[in-house]
Amino acid sequence: MYPFMNSGGHIAVLLAPAEREVLRAVPILLRNRSADPGDPAWARLRAVGHLDDPDAADRFGDLTAGMLESALTGDRDRLEETLEDDLLDPADAECWLRAIGEARLKVAARLGIEEDGWEGEAVEAELVEITVLRMLGFLQESLVAVLSERI
């Protein structure tokens, strides 16, 4: 069964219990984001706009870091507030999409995933985090499918 379906002006949420349980962990995972430069997840999610110009990169960071944090926090809050709903507004579904994506980036960074083709190696590792990464990927892909029908 598909976890999401378009239903008129809304998106019907048809999550299995295990899928909803994984989503409940997303806001908790993201809320614990640390500002530690030694944390690979922090480094991956930090916005660097200019690669070759440190001054411009600092200016861009000063300009956008607060806005980015606020926007990501807004996504996370909407996910948490609507997590038990059976119907989503498309705008809320996009908040889910981004929050799930941010969680995947964070888990992957902490697993040290830096190259394409990690999926094959990950199967052998059988880590819980890999299972979470795969489930979140399935849910994000399903949301992309229904939201793409609305473009």
Added chain:
Amino acid sequence: MAAVIPGRDVTIAPDRIDRPEVRETFEVDRGWQVVVWNDPVNLMSYVVFVFRRLFGHSLEEATRLMLAVHHEGRAVVAHGPLEKAEADCHRLHHHGLWATLERL
């Protein structure tokens, strides 16, 4: 050219004006481009969706750009003045894509 004052037999030499030694050059700002880089985590379908949603690309164009990112490591997805390019870059960061700016 010299000037002659009527009624007087006097000729006034023009002032000599030195050419300014400083030559100003102006660099034309041709704008900026927004580059999206490959990463191993974001789903291909999600990247296509983001390109369509943010930039209004067709499915075909968004897919072409996503494949360029995937196979070539990067693709230019937008361009314009610095303010617009930085706004686009910020929106891509909000969607979790690795984006940077380059001067054209």
